[in-house]
Amino acid sequence: MRFQTDLIPARLIRRYKRFLADCQLEDGREVIAHCANPGSMMGLADEGIKIWLEPNDDPKKKLKYGWRLIEHENGHFTGVDTSVPNRALRVTLENREIQELSGYHTVKPEVKYGEKSRIDFLLTQEGLPDCYVEVKSVTLSRTNGQAEFPDSVTKRGAKHLEELSNMVAQGHRAVMLYLVQRTDCSTFSLADDIDPTYHQAYLDARAAGVETICLSTQISPQEITIADPIKIDI
Numbered sequence: 001m002r003f004q005t006d007l008i009p010a011r012l013i014r015r016y017k018r019f020l021a022d023c024q025l026e027d028g029r030e031v032i033a034h035c036a037n038p039g040s041m042m043g044l045a046d047e048g049i050k051i052w053l054e055p056n057d058d059p060k061k062k063l064k065y066g067w068r069l070i071e072h073e074n075g076h077f078t079g080v081d082t083s084v085p086n087r088a089l090r091v092t093l094e095n096r097e098i099q100e101l102s103g104y105h106t107v108k109p110e111v112k113y114g115e116k117s118r119i120d121f122l123l124t125q126e127g128l129p130d131c132y133v134e135v136k137s138v139t140l141s142r143t144n145g146q147a148e149f150p151d152s153v154t155k156r157g158a159k160h161l162e163e164l165s166n167m168v169a170q171g172h173r174a175v176m177l178y179l180v181q182r183t184d185c186s187t188f189s190l191a192d193d194i195d196p197t198y199h200q201a202y203l204d205a206r207a208a209g210v211e212t213i214c215l216s217t218q219i220s221p222q223e224i225t226i227a228d229p230i231k232i233d234i
Contacts, residue, residue, distance in 0.1 A: 001088040002223040007052040007068055009221075015045040021067050023053060033065035036081040040152040042140055044070055044078060052221050069221065072184065077219035079181035082137040084224055086120055088217075089135060089179065092226045093121060100213055101175070103128055114163035120177075131173040134160050138180045138214075140191060147185035147230070149178055150195050158201040165208035176205065178214040180230055188214045189233045202234070 013022035013030065021033045033053050035041075052069035070078040090109060096102040104123035111122040113132065123131040140151040150157060164174035178188055192199035206212065212234075216227040 001084065001091065001225065003054055003068065003221075005054050005056060007054050007221040009071075010051050010053050012045065012047060012049050012051050014047060015041065020063075021045075021051075023051065023065070023067070025053075031065050032063055033067040034061075034063045035067045036083050037139075038082065039139070039150065041080065042151045043142065044080060044139060069219065071221075074184065076182065076184035078139055078183075079137075079217065079219050079224055080139060084181065085135050085137045085179040088224055088226055089121070089177070093123065093133075097226070098213065098215070100211070101131065101133070104131060114166060115159075117160065117163050119163075129171060129173050130167075131175060132164060132167045133175045133177055134164055135177045135179060138178050138188065139182060141182055141185055142191075145184065145186050146233075147178075147180045147182055147188045148191040148194075149188070150191060150198055153195045154198055157195075158198050161198075161201040161205040161210065164210045165205045168209040173211065174205075174209070175211045175213055176202070178212070179226070180214065180216050181219065181224070183217070183219050185216070185230065187231045187233050 010023040010025050015021045019035050021035045023033050024030050050071045053065040054068050068081050093107045104125045106124045108122045110118050113119050119132045120135040121133040138147045138149045140148045167174045190199045214230045214232050216230045218225045218227045
């Protein structure tokens with residue numbers, strides 16, 4: 001998925017009210033950017049870090065910049081926009097590039113199901129059980145090389161796992177897909193100390209037959225693309 005507009009480098013001044021960030025451009029100007037990430041962004045919002053912003057001239061948008069990436073001192077990147085996984089994955093699913101899901105030809109995003117929920121993707125194909133795919137963006141890393149989810153308590157995430165289990169009980173397939181938006185991680189695990197309820201919900205869902213897929217990403221100031229599977233250590 002290529003960014004619609006060329007990203008520009010900046011430095012983070014502060015993130016506040018979850019969805020706002022004060023940033024300093026290279027020419028010294030200070031701007032406010034939209035931060036499309038409702039999580040805690042643990043370890044990713046330190047003052048002075050190098051970030052990349054996407055400018056826009058959309059008259060419908062109050063803010064003229066969106067915070068898209070963090071560039072770490074070691075040259076690796078983290079994608080902070082939680083809307084990116086669904087946009088990138090839709091193309092990947094439609095092109096049937098994920099081996100475990102390649103048998104499905106029809107991809108429907110944001111389909112209502114369960115108890116007032118929406119599944120990120122419903123995959124259908126004649127002769128196969130419907131497949132419900134829930135997607136989570138992963139950006140937390142507290143140990144070198146290891147990505148973790150979640151970065152804060154997520155009751156909504158636990159509910160999604162329960163909904164997926166219900167789909168399996170009804171004879172469908174259900175997949176929990178974690179997309180690691182970091183280029184410095186090779187394994188994935190759950191942060192059970194941050195949200196033990198989510199961790200237990202995941203274990204219950206797995207026991208009920210919910211499948212898990214974890215994928216890495218390749219990230220640059222030009223684009224974010226889906227890459228290889230990442231080892232799951234849960």
